[in-house]
Amino acid sequence: MTIPQPPEPTDSQPGNSQPDAPQGPPAYVPPAEPHTPQYAQQQYPQPTQQYAQQQPYGQPQYGQPGYGQPGYVQPTEGLAIAGLITGILFWPAGIIISPIALSKIKKTGNGGRGLAIAGLILSIIGALGTIAGIILFAISIAISAATIGTIATQTENMGEITSSVGVGEAAVTESGLSYTVNDMECGIGAVGEDYSTTEPTGEYCRVSLTFLNGSDSSEYLTGTATGYIGSSQYSDDSLAATYAAMAEGKADDSSYAEVTPGNEVTTDLYFDVPAGSELDRIEFQSFSSILDGSVEVVF
Numbered sequence: 001m002t003i004p005q006p007p008e009p010t011d012s013q014p015g016n017s018q019p020d021a022p023q024g025p026p027a028y029v030p031p032a033e034p035h036t037p038q039y040a041q042q043q044y045p046q047p048t049q050q051y052a053q054q055q056p057y058g059q060p061q062y063g064q065p066g067y068g069q070p071g072y073v074q075p076t077e078g079l080a081i082a083g084l085i086t087g088i089l090f091w092p093a094g095i096i097i098s099p100i101a102l103s104k105i106k107k108t109g110n111g112g113r114g115l116a117i118a119g120l121i122l123s124i125i126g127a128l129g130t131i132a133g134i135i136l137f138a139i140s141i142a143i144s145a146a147t148i149g150t151i152a153t154q155t156e157n158m159g160e161i162t163s164s165v166g167v168g169e170a171a172v173t174e175s176g177l178s179y180t181v182n183d184m185e186c187g188i189g190a191v192g193e194d195y196s197t198t199e200p201t202g203e204y205c206r207v208s209l210t211f212l213n214g215s216d217s218s219e220y221l222t223g224t225a226t227g228y229i230g231s232s233q234y235s236d237d238s239l240a241a242t243y244a245a246m247a248e249g250k251a252d253d254s255s256y257a258e259v260t261p262g263n264e265v266t267t268d269l270y271f272d273v274p275a276g277s278e279l280d281r282i283e284f285q286s287f288s289s290i291l292d293g294s295v296e297v298v299f
Helices: 078-089 091-108 113-155 238-247
Strands: 161-166 170-172 177-188 191-193 196-198 203-213 225-229 232-235 264-273 281-285 294-298
Touching: 078 091, 078 113, 091 113, 161 170, 170 294, 177 264, 177 281, 177 294, 191 238, 196 238, 203 225, 225 264, 232 264, 238 264
Parallel strands: 161 294
Antiparallel strands: 170 177, 177 203, 191 196, 203 264, 225 232, 225 281, 281 294
16 A cells, blocks of 8 residues: 655745755857748749750851741842952952852842842943943044045145146136136225225236135135235225225115025125235135135236
């Protein structure tokens, strides 16, 4: 049989109180770490070896535009550009470079075919222009040579008398101008009347002239006749001829008028010569063509 034991006395029980032990500073207790909820770690797919390996620089990657793929622009052929430039500036080079560029573009598939064709067309145009210029230059040289030959032939007649006749005969130039002296009267003093008169320094010699224009261009008589006494020259006085015609009641403008091809006129020429002298001869020269030579009528 078990006998129950009395309970052990505690500090709170009376009669068992003991003096309090000396109290020291409280012990340091580190703060508790904040509670962080734990989440399941998210799993990410690892890069495959195909994408992990970087492609070499400058090479198109899979899925990007590249040679032969949609969106890829072919480079322009450099010879096509050169052909266009030379076609503009120097066609002989362009006519060689442009066909080479077209052939290369056909093989490589590069761009610039339009540029090469334009360069070839411009080169051909330049070549045709040069050929036309050479032909025109040759024609102009031929024409100039013919003209120079004609002038040289006519120049041979300058200062030369190609026909010498007497009174009443026709002196005809190379171009067909015909001069016929009908008669001559010298020893004439003042001509005209009233206020329209003129006096010679010496005396006037009046020469009756018939002129026929047998050339193919119009001609004038003014300044075409020169009288000679020995080596001395005397020009016809057109004012005296006009005043003399007015005194006779007619307007003689033959010396000033234009004589068209095929027409004939008769007029009087007046030469102021020394008193008591007469003309030895009269020399006629074309007014419009000094290269036609001269003709003379000898008295």
